[in-house]
Amino acid sequence: MTRLSQLLLPTxxxxxxxxxxxxxxxxxxxxxxxxxxxxxxxWLPAGWRVHQKVTQIVREEMDAIGAQELLMPVxxxxxxxxxxxxxxxxxxxxxxxxxxxxxxxxMTHEEIVTSHVAQLVRSYRDLPLSLYHFQVKERDEPRPRxxxxxxxxxxxxxxxxxxxxxxxxxxxxxxxxxxxxxMLDRCGIEFYRVKSDVGMMGGTDADEYMAPxxxxxxxxxxxxxxxxxxxxxxxxxxxxxxxxxLDRPETVSTPGLTTVTDxxxxxxxxxxxxxxxxxxxxxxxxxxxxxxxxxxxxxxxxLRNHLGADVRPVRPEEIxxxxxxxxxxxxxxxxVPILLDDGVGPGGYVTxxxxxxxxxxxxxxxxxxxxxxxxxxxxxAGDTVDGVELRIEKAIExxxxxxxxxxxxxPLGASYLDAEGxxxxxxxxxxxxxxxxxxxxxxEQFADENGISWPRAIAPYxxxxxGLGKAGSEERELAEKLYKELGEAGLDVLYDxxxxxxxxxxxxxxxxxxxxxxxxxxxxxxxxxxxxxxRRGLEARTVPLEGAAGAVAELWKTLP
RNA sequence: CGGGGCGUGGCGCAGCCUGGUAGCGCGCACCGUUCGGGUCGGUGAGGUCCCGAGUUCAAAUCUCGGCGCCCCGACCA
Numbered sequence: 001m002t003r004l005s006q007l008l009l010p011t012x013x014x015x016x017x018x019x020x021x022x023x024x025x026x027x028x029x030x031x032x033x034x035x036x037x038x039x040x041x042x043w044l045p046a047g048w049r050v051h052q053k054v055t056q057i058v059r060e061e062m063d064a065i066g067a068q069e070l071l072m073p074v075x076x077x078x079x080x081x082x083x084x085x086x087x088x089x090x091x092x093x094x095x096x097x098x099x100x101x102x103x104x105x106x107m108t109h110e111e112i113v114t115s116h117v118a119q120l121v122r123s124y125r126d127l128p129l130s131l132y133h134f135q136v137k138e139r140d141e142p143r144p145r146x147x148x149x150x151x152x153x154x155x156x157x158x159x160x161x162x163x164x165x166x167x168x169x170x171x172x173x174x175x176x177x178x179x180x181x182x183m184l185d186r187c188g189i190e191f192y193r194v195k196s197d198v199g200m201m202g203g204t205d206a207d208e209y210m211a212p213x214x215x216x217x218x219x220x221x222x223x224x225x226x227x228x229x230x231x232x233x234x235x236x237x238x239x240x241x242x243x244x245x246l247d248r249p250e251t252v253s254t255p256g257l258t259t260v261t262d263x264x265x266x267x268x269x270x271x272x273x274x275x276x277x278x279x280x281x282x283x284x285x286x287x288x289x290x291x292x293x294x295x296x297x298x299x300x301x302x303l304r305n306h307l308g309a310d311v312r313p314v315r316p317e318e319i320x321x322x323x324x325x326x327x328x329x330x331x332x333x334x335x336v337p338i339l340l341d342d343g344v345g346p347g348g349y350v351t352x353x354x355x356x357x358x359x360x361x362x363x364x365x366x367x368x369x370x371x372x373x374x375x376x377x378x379x380x381a382g383d384t385v386d387g388v389e390l391r392i393e394k395a396i397e398x399x400x401x402x403x404x405x406x407x408x409x410x411p412l413g414a415s416y417l418d419a420e421g422x423x424x425x426x427x428x429x430x431x432x433x434x435x436x437x438x439x440x441x442x443x444e445q446f447a448d449e450n451g452i453s454w455p456r457a458i459a460p461y462x463x464x465x466x467g468l469g470k471a472g473s474e475e476r477e478l479a480e481k482l483y484k485e486l487g488e489a490g491l492d493v494l495y496d497x498x499x500x501x502x503x504x505x506x507x508x509x510x511x512x513x514x515x516x517x518x519x520x521x522x523x524x525x526x527x528x529x530x531x532x533x534x535r536r537g538l539e540a541r542t543v544p545l546e547g548a549a550g551a552v553a554e555l556w557k558t559l560p
Numbered sequence: 561c562g563g564g565g566c567g568u569g570g571c572g573c574a575g576c577c578u579g580g581u582a583g584c585g586c587g588c589a590c591c592g593u594u595c596g597g598g599u600c601g602g603u604g605a606g607g608u609c610c611c612g613a614g615u616u617c618a619a620a621u622c623u624c625g626g627c628g629c630c631c632c633g634a635c636c637a
Contacts, residue, residue: 012570012587013587014586017571017573086637108637142561142636468595468596469595501594504597521596523596
């Protein structure tokens with residue numbers, strides 16, 4: 001129960017000039033957040049209420065699967081990070097204390113929680129165990145952006161599961177999936193769970209929770225029954241028309257034509273009838289020539305995963321002469337290993353000739369050059385999965401969950417004695433979620449031209465009560481009375497009791513986006529009624545003043 | 561790390577090219593007005609012009625150096 005006249009809610013008519021993302025603009029305009037520095041934000045009272053509501057929902061669902069809340073520090077000794085090899089991470093803030101001891105600011109808490117478990121857990125009887133906390137994470141991001149979407153400091157719910165074996169981990173992982181699905185459903189946002197890259201976290205399996213929205217930094221490939229981050233997505237390519245096969249490759253003169261577009265136009269074939277050569281340097285292996293269809297792109301993450309080694313594009317001077325000059329690179333006669341993407345079907349293709357100003361046509365993989373194969377291309381919209389077309393959407397990552405295995409328990413000595421008295425490493429999972437990103441996603445997904453439209457579960461207040469008329473008028477007295485009654489009906493009300501004009505009050509209410517707006521004004525009061533507007537869709541109705549609080553409370557329960 | 565842009569009252573901006581009294585809108589304070597869509601009128605407060613050095617009689621403006629912030633890309637545990 002809050003009076004707007006008492007609340008620090010600095011709304012603005014105009015967004016910050018440098019804001020791009022919708023959630024950035026609206027959260028600042030609505031008075032929810034203020035910037036402190038690059039990637040550093042304060043949450044103002046109304047914004048913090050939203051954050052807290054998300055946090056509480058997450059807490060309840062974590063508790064429901066038996067996870068135990070604790071709290072670990074942000075400032076940590078460097079030692080455990082050295083043991084796991086993560087001290088070298090560039091994004092980690094590093095500092096030293098007055099004695100010169102190396103310290104770090106936590107980017108995440110695997111090292112510390114695992115150290116605790118190493119000390120405190122001795123027996124298989126102590127397992128399984130799930131621990132979580134809400135704690136600030138510090139990451140020296142190369143480029144913070146979009147308000148609260150990508151920051152250098154943010155609160156994260158991170159949980160960690162500890163099990164005796166992989167089956168136990170699978171069960172813990174499954175429980176977390178249930179908890180995540182429930183908490184995000186309750187928060188009222190759109191989301192999906194997608195397969196993701198395990199990345200540098202290591203481990204065996206990973207999923208991400210993604211919220212689709214325009215400001216998203218990630219791309220997700222979706223088809224019925226299929227959802228994956230584009231980083232790892234796999235699909236069948238759209239078919240391509242190939243020219244008739246030739247008995248042997250044939251040289252064609254293509255002076256100055258160095259791009260797929262140019263060559264396909266000149267030769268009158270589809271871009272997909274070309275093979276694009278993409279030479280890379282593979283750690284510990286040297287140059288490998290990757291070939292994908294001309295209308296496809298190499299996905300470096302999939303390539304790295306396929307090769308099991310770090311990969312970077314070659315520098316021009318590293319390209320072997322046998323592969324040819326840039327723009328005319330080709331596999332025929334190339335004296336380097338060749339990796340052909342699985343998206344390349346049988347048939348004759350156009351490739352660079354490995355000589356200036358010439359291409360070859362009718363080149364058949366296997367016949368005209370040796371190669372290994374692998375799925376290393378980026379999926380494209382229009383590809384198919386089980387015959388159904390794929391679409392690609394932008395989304396923000398709001399949570400990610402990893403099966404870590406023994407990636408941390410082994411270096412940190414987290415082991416237990418099994419029933420036979422034998423020492424075994426604890427098998428771990430880790431599960432992150434960013435409440436601030438849930439908040440930003442909700443703003444992005446439901447805002448309209450008038451402002452934010454919160455899902456009711458995470459709105460800063462259940463409703464905003466607008467009292468029109470002058471201070472001391474009959475309308476305002478009735479609004480005061482209704483304010484009390486709404487509170488008694490169990491609703492958390494923001495009461496706009498300011499001496500401002502109606503336009504300003506309405507505009508501010510819609511900007512802040514509480515799910516309901518109740519207006520006490522002459523127009524409806526003459527008929528003994530008050531107006532109730534549903535924020536999402538702005539549909540308005542009236543209810544009798546008598547019993548209005550109860551009616552509003554009932555209506556509120558039906559909202560998304 | 562590469563490219564681009566910006567820094568002038570709380571917010572949004574003009575002034576800078578061509579050096580000479582720091583300006584506009586919103587907001588804020590006060591008076592009146594209005595009271596179902598940012599009402600209208602009046603009065604007023606509020607600024608180290610990001611920082612430092614230089615040029616000059618004189619610098620928001622020109623020069624050099626630094627810092628900060630934003631956007632695009634790279635990167636992103």
